[in-house]
Amino acid sequence: MRWIHALLLLLFAMTLARPAQAATRVVATVPDLAALAAEIGGEHVQVTALSLPTQDPHFVDARPNLALELSKADLLLVVGLQLEVGWLPALQTGSRNPKILQGAAGYLDCSQFVTLLQVPTQQLSRAMGDIHPGGNPHYLYDPRAVRSVALGIAERLAQVDPAHADAFRANAQDFVGRLDAARVRWEADLAGLKGQPIIAFHNSWPYLADWLGFDLIMHIEPKPGIPPTPAHVSHVLQAAREQGVKVILQEAYFPTTTSQLVADKAGAKLVVLAGGTDFNAGQGWIANMDAQVAALKAGLGG
Numbered sequence: 001m002r003w004i005h006a007l008l009l010l011l012f013a014m015t016l017a018r019p020a021q022a023a024t025r026v027v028a029t030v031p032d033l034a035a036l037a038a039e040i041g042g043e044h045v046q047v048t049a050l051s052l053p054t055q056d057p058h059f060v061d062a063r064p065n066l067a068l069e070l071s072k073a074d075l076l077l078v079v080g081l082q083l084e085v086g087w088l089p090a091l092q093t094g095s096r097n098p099k100i101l102q103g104a105a106g107y108l109d110c111s112q113f114v115t116l117l118q119v120p121t122q123q124l125s126r127a128m129g130d131i132h133p134g135g136n137p138h139y140l141y142d143p144r145a146v147r148s149v150a151l152g153i154a155e156r157l158a159q160v161d162p163a164h165a166d167a168f169r170a171n172a173q174d175f176v177g178r179l180d181a182a183r184v185r186w187e188a189d190l191a192g193l194k195g196q197p198i199i200a201f202h203n204s205w206p207y208l209a210d211w212l213g214f215d216l217i218m219h220i221e222p223k224p225g226i227p228p229t230p231a232h233v234s235h236v237l238q239a240a241r242e243q244g245v246k247v248i249l250q251e252a253y254f255p256t257t258t259s260q261l262v263a264d265k266a267g268a269k270l271v272v273l274a275g276g277t278d279f280n281a282g283q284g285w286i287a288n289m290d291a292q293v294a295a296l297k298a299g300l301g302g
């Protein structure tokens with residue numbers, strides 16, 4: 001009898017030692033989506049980002065360690081609109097994980113939750129540069145888009161891990177509440193941007209411009225993804241002077257030389273914004289936006 005007791009004790013101890021339930025593994029292509037997933041999934045998810053805010057999300061190195069992350073994923077979050085078309089498909093194939101292939105429950109294209117801007121109405125050709133046929137993919141700078149994306153992620157997490165559906169929805173509501181409050185503050189802080197002519201390096205801010213009411217009059221890249229040429233830069237400089245541009249915008253992952261040159265010659269200020277939330281350092285999306293808004297406000301001169 002004694003060994004049966006010992007065995008039962010052992011089995012009981014093993015039950016106690018087993019974790020309640022393995023966390024859902026979420027992999028996001030960009031840190032903004034990773035930050036949203038962490039916020040909504042809380043303790044029930046384990047989140048990884050495939051890129052850093054210092055990396056241009058159009059061109060991420062498809063290294064084997066990223067495929068390894070994908071091989072373990074239960075849910076893949078993508079920006080979509082072909083932002084990741086140059087690097088993600090190879091990684092998905094390399095991961096040999098059917099759960100995260102397009103069309104599976106573990107694949108979520110977050111662009112479906114967003115009111116898209118710059119959806120081309122004409123035939124596209126290579127000569128037009130790196131144009132996204134589904135619309136502009138840089139919607140994660142806009143709190144209105146982020147609000148819808150957060151709620152969409154919560155619903156998909158609830159589908160992938162139904163046992164924690166209530167927690168995901170509650171976390172999403174909590175996030176959206178804080179986001180709405182912050183948005184009022186940001187709109188007040190950046191009211192001075194309304195109607196301002198602004199020049200940007202890459203075509204990254206149509207959603208921000210739409211939200212805050214500024215005019216993106218030109219880009220320093222002659223076409224998306226094409227480096228600036230002297231002829232185009234002189235056009236941009238002329239427009240900057242004629243329209244009294246005060247702010248030149250660009251992301252930190254692009255070289256600043258040309259933007260700084262245009263800013264200096266036009267008497268404008270170069271505002272370099274982070275390319276996304278510093279998720280690996282524990283930053284949340286709202287904290288990142290607070291920093292972006294502070295940088296924009298400083299660019300406006302107060």
Ligand SMILES: [Zn+2]
Nearest residue numbers: 058202203224
């Ligand atoms: Zn782009």
